[in-house]
Amino acid sequence: MDTIDRKLLAFLRKDGRASLSALAAELNVSRGTVQNRIERLTRDGVIAGFTVRVTAADDPHAVRAVMMIEITGQKTLSAIKALRGIPEIRALHTTNGAWDLIAEIQTDNLVEFERVLRGIRAMDGVSKSETSLLLTTL
Template identity: 55%
Template sequence: MDDMDNRLIAALRHDARASLSDLAADLGVTRTTVRGRIEKLQARGDILGFSVVLREDALQDPVRGLMMIGIEGRGTERIIRQLQGMSAVRHIHSTNGRWDVIVEIGTGTLESFDRVLFDIRRLDGVVASETSLLLSTRKSS
């Protein structure tokens, strides 16, 4: 990807419904160039698709947070399977460094968020954790 592709993707992230004409004007190129670039990015698999984010999607989890988890020994796969079965767990990320797994959690209340943290900490093999509440989202892809 070159600078133009990166600028086009940034514009689409800002407004995926922008017309080819508006994108072309913003980027200082022709509509044909924008259309060709989008088609090329889709064909290469750089752009997988476009989506709609509804207000109710953002309001669904008023309490959200990230929980970093340290796991003892070789229990990571087992713990990931257990986490996948928890309805409040939105995403599970493997990582390197101090923490083995980072989990994104979403609930309706602080009390239910606290229960999820308690349940995760009780999983056999979880030896340490650190949690941060997400206060606001400044950018979402």
């Protein structure tokens, strides 16, 4: 990934529905260049998908949490790839200290939330996790 790829990803994080023309203008490249880069980033797994995110105020019944995850051995890359494929994970972070990864999770209800937690905990390489529900955003 180069500077243009990183800028493109930053713009897509802000507005995943931005048109190719608007992205091209922001990046000062052609529309075709933007389209080719998005296709490549998607094919290479850098872009895991496109989704709509609503603010907590617009979805007050959503279940939101952070999950700290410990990965065993040399399984970090495969675990990250698997975790990035879970649509309920809104963001995934590496970190230092006792935990290897932190996942920001959001589901529509507790039944879905429990399903996501069970799935993550059953993943190959996940040795330990700790989850905290987010109550109020200040």
